Amino acid sequence: MSRYHDTMRxxxxxxxxxxxxxxxxxxxxxxxxQVAERAEVSRAFVTELERGRRPRAELMRVFMVxxxxxxxxELVDAPTKTADQALSELLxxx
Numbered sequence: 001m002s003r004y005h006d007t008m009r010x011x012x013x014x015x016x017x018x019x020x021x022x023x024x025x026x027x028x029x030x031x032x033x034q035v036a037e038r039a040e041v042s043r044a045f046v047t048e049l050e051r052g053r054r055p056r057a058e059l060m061r062v063f064m065v066x067x068x069x070x071x072x073x074e075l076v077d078a079p080t081k082t083a084d085q086a087l088s089e090l091l092x093x094x
Contacts, residue, residue: 010078015052017062022050024069038068 011017025035036043041061048054049065
């Protein structure tokens with residue numbers, strides 16, 4: 001099972017967003033071309049978005065892709081980390 005499948009997960013960067021959108025597309029049985037057509041964006045945009053190569057992508061275009069995949073966005077408060085948790089994460093022990 002994927003780390004994004006049916007779970008509420010924080011997405012912190014373009015790479016994680018792209019991976020989650022790619023997984024959603026694959027679960028829906030859609031090609032990149034089909035998503036691009038539904039979202040009214042280029043296939044190249046979908047490809048780059050999935051690869052995390054569009055860190056400064058226009059937000060409206062990202063939302064169009066999300067809508068084409070019948071997914072949404074929910075804003076949640078970021079959890080507060082203790083100093084020990086932050087250090088462990090920084091050192092790769094998290």
